[in-house]
Amino acid sequence: MNARSWWLMISVGLGMLLNPLNSSMVAVAIPRLQHVYRLDFTMVSWIIFSFYIASAIANPVMGKASDLFGRKKIFLLGLIVALIASLFAPYSPTFGWLLVCRIVQSIGTSMLLTAGMAIIRTHTQENQATAISVLTVFQSGAAAIGPFIGGMLIYTWDWHAIFAVNVPFVVLSLLLCYWIIPKDESMSTVAQRLTLRQWLDRIDSLGILLFTAGLVSLLIGLLSAKSTVHVSWLHVTAIVAGVVLLGTFIQHERRAAAPFIPLPALARYPAITRVNVNFMLVNVLFYALFFGIPSYLQTVRHLSELHTGILMLTLGLSSLLITPFAGRWVDRSGPRPALRLAAMLMTLGAAWILTWTPTSPLLSVCLGLAAFGIANGLSNVSLQATLFRSSPQALIGVASGLFSTARNLGAILSSLLIGIVLGKQFSFGGFRTLGLILVCFALSLVFTSWKHRESEQVQES
Template sequence: MNARNWWLMISVGLGMMLNPLNSSMVAVAIPRLQHAFKLEFTVVSWIIFSFYIGSAIAQPVMGRASDIFGRRRIFLAGLVIVFAASLLTPLSPGFGGLIVLRVVQSIGTSMVVAVGMAIIRVNITDKQASALSVLSMFTSGAAAVGPFIGGVLVHVWGWSSIFYINLPFVTASFLLAWRTIPQDKPSADIVTKLSLRQWMNRIDAPGILLFTIGLVAALAQMLSAKSSGHVSLFNIIIGLSGLILLMIFVRHELRTAMPFIPLRTFARSPGLIRVNVEFMLVNLLFYSVFFGLPSYLQLVRQVSEFHTGLLMLSLGLSSLAVSPLAGRWIDASGPRPAQTVSAILMALGSVWIVMLDPASPVISILLALAAFGISNGLNNVAMQAALFNNSPKELIGVTSGLFSTSRYFGTILSSLLIGIVIGNPFSFRGFQVLGMILTAIALCLVFMSRRRSLEPKNSLHSLDDR
């Protein structure tokens, strides 16, 4: 790859890392926010959930917007929004305003993530898996060191610093992106000549509205029930209303001429469906360990928060270390072998979790974390390569956005699974049951990866000319 491509990857990587960085740093600020706003944990925890929900909805919407208005415009606009939200969030006078600005921040980072992969796919045609491995190093590295960086910032400068830290990264990404991302030719020039009704039909405003309200209702009520510890009639009614709206959304998308999410294209391309389902499952596995193992360490092993953070850092660092190797391997052999090895490692790691007890040596915990970390590093590259292989080039924006949404579905489901299985207060038996469930899911992934290839083995660009 030439120097321009390297600078392009750095500019995109600096922008894409903002989403995992901000979703992980804030977790360590919860106690400070509780004290600052005098709120209960279940209320303050919505600063995490709101970011996940906002990202899950915004990324496919912004992917669709990039297909209309252009990837460069959406990427740069997203960085501007993140800058403004990061600057204003610490100045919020109340917790409600903090949540609103947090959602705005998630929308801005989603605009960047939704088009980042598409920019790389369109502009770097040589050794794409290696390029994806560079992006994975940014995103995996941000997720890995996010809690550690957040802990240091909160300890030294207070909770507001986890928002201000975004500003230098946003500035650097914007300046580099302005110079390196090529101008694209959006179809927005045509849209400006249309009437308001024609414009709304072109972007499929009814579909976006149904998708947004339905998903917010369904996810918010599930997370509300999880955080409060009980399911009320109100939760059930709103949750079912959300599911009904999502079914209406599916019916609408199948009938409209210009759908926000081209479900018919997905139906004709089973590979796209498999990629998103598998990506959701691998993130369900990874984040169940990411969120569940610290409770085992602190409540069963009586490990301090500092040492728990150091142990969990090995999860992200092993993922970060394997990413460049994964890129070269996938460039040579295609995504399928890496996906198979990743599924096997997750199965072994899950079995290892089942075997843990209060006296297990630290090395056994590190081995389980390493298995999940390495598998995550392989998956981050292999799944994106599989997505590229199965996605029509003209729809790469919306398919990239949905791909990222699958990650957040997996993350949210992991939170729900932990709450249901482990319980509150923490149950060590429940933790072992969690390991059994993760083992079953991982074995399903092994079967899926061995049963059918997601793409031609040696052709990462087989669909470029669709």
């Protein structure tokens, strides 16, 4: 790759790291936010839910917008939206206002993820797995330093600083990307003539409404029932409403002319569906530990936010260090061997958690984190490479958005799992139960990765 390609990846990567940076920093802030706002663990977990639900909705929408209106325009607009949210969040007077800022922040960073990946896919024609690995370094690096930065900022100042720290990254990326990202091609005649009503139809506003209402209703019903330790008719109504709305959403997507999640297109390209299912499983495992272990370290082991952040560096640094090797490995041998190894490491890491006690050596904790970090780096590169190989050029923006949505759905499911298993207060017994459930998820990932390999061998033969 030439110098311009490297500068392009650096400029885009500085913006794309904002999403994992903010999701990782908040992991060490949960106990602090519980204390500040006097909320239980389940209620504070909405700081996670709000971010990932908004991302799950924004990613495919912004994927379509970038394909239609231009990737550079959407990327620069995403930087401005993220900047506004980061400036206002520290002054949130209530937890509700903080959630609104998190949602706005999520939308802005989702614009950066989908448009940024499409920009690299469009302007990098050679060694794409290597290019992916460079972007993954930015994202894995943000995840690696996020807990440490968050812990250090909270320990030194307060939780407000985890939002203010975004500002220099946004400003630097904005300046670089304005000059370095190639100019978008002229907007198509169709895009120029779109009215607001036509744009709402084009992004499937009804599908978005059904998806959002169904998912939020289901989450409220499940988490409220667990939080109150009593299942009332209101909880049952919310759960049933959520299931019905999500079922209606699926039926609507099959008939929609421009579906929010293009189920007909996914049916034509089953490899994309397999990639997203595997990626969702990976992120259920990864984020369940990502948000669960800091609470274990602070609540059970009584470590400070700073020391928790330092230990959590093991997870992100392991992923960061393996990523360049993963890119070269995938370029040389294809994505399947790396994905297989990642599945086995996640299974071993989940099983290792079951050996922990309230007084286990911190080295044992680091070993478990390292196993998951390496597996995460391998799976990210291999699955993104598979996505690029299986997606037609015309659908790359939508495919990138769906890939990010799979990540967000995995994070949402992991947060839901944590909320249900742990309830109001974090306990070591609940953490052990969480570990046992994660072993089952890891084994299912091993099964799907081997089944995927076998099906590909049949097709190749």
